[in-house]
Amino acid sequence: MAPVDILQRNNVVVTGNPDGRTIVLAHGFGCDQNMWRLTVPALVPEHRVVLFDYVGSGRSDLSAFDEARYSSLDGYADDVAEICTALDLTDAVFAGHSVSSMIGVLAAQKAPERISALVMVGPSPRYIDDGDYFGGFSADDIDELLASLEANYLGWSTAMAPVIMGTPDQPELGDELTQSFCATDPAMARVFARTTFLSDSRKDLLTVQVPTLILESAQDVIAPRQVGAYVHAAVAGSTLVTLDATGHCPHLSAPEATNQAITAFLATLS
Amino acid sequence: MxxxxxxxxxxxxxxxxxxxxxxxxxxxxxxxxxxxxxxxxxxxxxxxxxxxxxxxxxxxxxxxxxxxxxxxxxxxxxxxxxxxxxxxxxxxxxxxxxxxxxxxxxxxxxxxxxxxAQLRRAYEEELLRERRAAEAARSRLQAALAVLQQSLLPATLPTVPGIAVAAAYHTASIDDLGGDFYDVFAIDDERWGFFLGDVSGKGPAAAAVTSLARYSLRAAALHDPAAALSTLNALLHERYIDGDPRYCTAVFGTLRPDPATGQVAVRFASGGHPPPLLIRADGSSEFLQSTDGTLIGILPDSQFPLTDVTLTPGDLLLLYTDGLTEARVGGRRELYGPEAVQELAAQYAGLSPAELIRALSEVLTSLGPRPTDDTALLAFGPPGPSGRQRGA
Incomplete structure (x- = not known):
């Protein structure tokens, strides 16, 4: 694919300070790059910020969806590596929410010259309990999630495209941009859900050799504290910050604390 | 309280x-x-x-x-x-x-x-089950249609000594059977038969006529082309006289290559079909439409006059169905049209039939999400002597 196609395919948006260090913000399973809406303003003065949508999410090119490619985290990591190459990034920081934390680990393996630090927001290398490992979910739980995606199959695809209220202070995030976020194609969302919640990236964590910040919410059913501790122990030299936040999206529910932790981490990078 | x-x-x-x-x-x-x-x-x-x-x-x-x-x-x-x-x-x-x-x-x-939402959920689950069943049925039908469609077209084109041949078939919808057909086959040691046609309508009923037309024309190939089309005309007219009239358009012809000169004598008859396009090696081109017969299967005693033309090395003869000339340009009302076909085809003068078919196929693909009608393309001609020919 030509670079321009990759940028269109993943709806890549580049903003911020062109002279600053690049930070790539990757959304997780669920919505799209709008999830970083409250993070971007804190980063743009000093950093070049790259946002994108995974294929099948947001305003990505849905015709590029390939079930086989996106049935493993490797496929998503290939996309990230391709985006980094298309933008010719070097020494970028990759910040991933949720499953994107693990995609970032894989992308850093694929393109070590391009990604030199990781930020993980609510990471979990494996959601399903496995012997002594506590992931927080049983295999049945995950089946139930897949079923509840199914239950929204009818409503979600049509009625659920949300009519968003414009944000007066950020008019650029108006209707058109945001109308379809979270209203992913149900068939593609199922593939992403299965790939996400059935993945096991525990071994990959051991390969991380770059400075890594782990952010967790104090209360998060998807990535509980035990999982944050596991990731912290597995990634050598990582920093773990527990945010006074509830839910799986601290960058939305506690944006100030999240932004502060990220900018403090960025300041420690040479 | x-x-x-x-x-x-x-x-x-x-x-x-x-x-x-x-x-x-x-x-x-x-x-x-x-x-x-x-x-x-x-x-x-x-x-x-x-x-x-x-x-x-x-x-x-x-x-x-x-x-x-x-x-x-x-x-x-x-x-x-x-x-x-x-x-x-x-x-x-x-x-x-x-x-x-x-x-x-x-x-x-x-x-x-x-x-x-208990009642609504039960209803939605019912819808979902129905939808899954419908999707499964649809994909089974598509698979069956693809097999059936393939059976109406030659698996591969034969190698004809002294003549390069290429063909393509563009399906308008994977949910329906198209009614276009073509074939190239040996008649005897000296002659080869070819035909390309278009049955009215779509779907299984059209496919039945397509199948009938294909096998009748192959069986009638020993006669001259006009007689072969007359045979098909009588068959269709007799069979579909009541209720559901079915007809088709077709060009049927024979090729007689002359190894000594490299020329090919083409004799064909047309029943209401868009005229074949002759592209001479020198870049000139014309639609061969002077002696067009009526639709096949409409009247009991239709006549299908013969046309003779000699192809010299580098010449091409292009047969097509109206899916090509009536393709919508950019999804608008405007049609691609015979002039555009002629203009494009003239640029392939002296090149191989395969290159011409490839170019026309690209046009069909580029004209929109999908052409509205199926399209069959068939081109042949004796290979040119010059270096312009870039292989089959």
Whole structure:
């Protein structure tokens, strides 16, 4: 694919300070790059910020969806590596929410010259309990999630495209941009859900050799504290910050604390 | 205890009502919701978060979709979730939430309404089952149609000594059978037969006529082309005289290569078909339409006059169905048209039939998401002597 196609395919948006260090913000399973809406303003003065949508999410090119490619985290990591190459990034920081934390680990393996630090927001290398490992979910739980995606199959695809209220202070995030976020194609969302919640990236964590910040919410059913501790122990030299936040999206529910932790981490990078 | 009318309306509403802090902690719940949950008020209010009321799948869905949407846009409506009742059963609900702001516009609380969706969910599940069944049936049908369509076309074109041949078939819809057909085959040691045609209509009925036309024309190939089309005409007319008239257009012809000169003598007849396009090696071109017969199968005694033309090395003869000339340009009303075909084809003078077919196929692909009609393309000619020929 030509670079321009990759940028269109993943709806890549580049903003911020062109002279600053690049930070790539990757959304997780669920919505799209709008999830970083409250993070971007804190980063743009000093950093070049790259946002994108995974294929099948947001305003990505849905015709590029390939079930086989996106049935493993490797496929998503290939996309990230391709985006980094298309933008010719070097020494970028990759910040991933949720499953994107693990995609970032894989992308850093694929393109070590391009990604030199990781930020993980609510990471979990494996959601399903496995012997002594506590992931927080049983295999049945995950089946139930897949079923509840199914239950929204009818409503979600049509009625659920949300009519968003414009944000007066950020008019650029108006209707058109945001109308379809979270209203992913149900068939593609199922593939992403299965790939996400059935993945096991525990071994990959051991390969991380770059400075890594782990952010967790104090209360998060998807990535509980035990999982944050596991990731912290597995990634050598990582920093773990527990945010006074509830839910799986601290960058939305506690944006100030999240932004502060990220900018403090960025300041420690040479 | 006497409730004021507003409190009574809230508490006894036919929907569940819930107020939570921004982090989901429940500060108020009405009796309807508590009775659905089967839990006493003091086990819920001040104790649980909204997500705690949900099934595990619902919790995950809440975290990955519902909560972020609510945080981003201040309200979410009509999301299907399941409540977990105290007896372990699940209750399908539809949930709408809105953030309430304080006087200075800062988010303060979340108000949530929960609708009983048991009947609706049962209906949706029925729809979903039907939809899956319909999708499965559709893909089985598509597979069957693809096999059937393939059976109406030659698996491969034969190698004809002294003549290069190329063909293509573009399907307009994978949900229907097209009625276009073509073939190239040996008649005897000296002659080769070819035909290309278009049956009226689409679908299985058209496919039956296509099959009949193909095999009749092959069987009648020993006669001259006009007689072969007359045979098909009589057959179609007789068979479809009642009720459901079926007809087709076709060009049928023979090729006689002359190894000594490299020339090919072409003799063909046409029954109401768009005229073949002759592209001479020198770049000149013309539609061979002087002696066009009537549609095949309409009248009992149609005549199909013969046309003779000699191809010299580098010349091409292009046969096509109206899917090519009537393709919509850019999805508009405007048609691609014979002039555009001629203009493009003239650029392939002296090149191989395969290159011409490839170029026309690209045009068809580029003209829009899908052409509206099926298109069959067949081109042949004795290879040119010059270096312009770039192989088959």
């Amino acid at each position: 006497t409730l004021d009318p507003f409190e009574a309306a809230y508490d006894g509403a036919p929907s569940g009502q819930l107020t939570t802090e921004l982090d989901g902690r429940i500060v108020l719940a009405n009796s309807t919701l508590l009775s659905w949950l089967g839990r006493p008020r003091d086990a819920v209010v001040g104790k649980l978060r909204f997500a705690d009321l949900l099934s595990i799948g619902g919790k995950l869905y809440h975290e990955t979709h519902f909560a972020p949407l609510l945080q981003l846009q201040g309200e979410v409506s009509g999301v299907a979730l399941e409540l977990r009742r105290s007896d372990g059963t699940r209750m399908p609900v539809l949930v709408s939430s809105a953030v309430q702001y304080d006087d200075s516009g800062v988010p303060a609380l979340i108000r949530t309404t929960v609708f009983d």
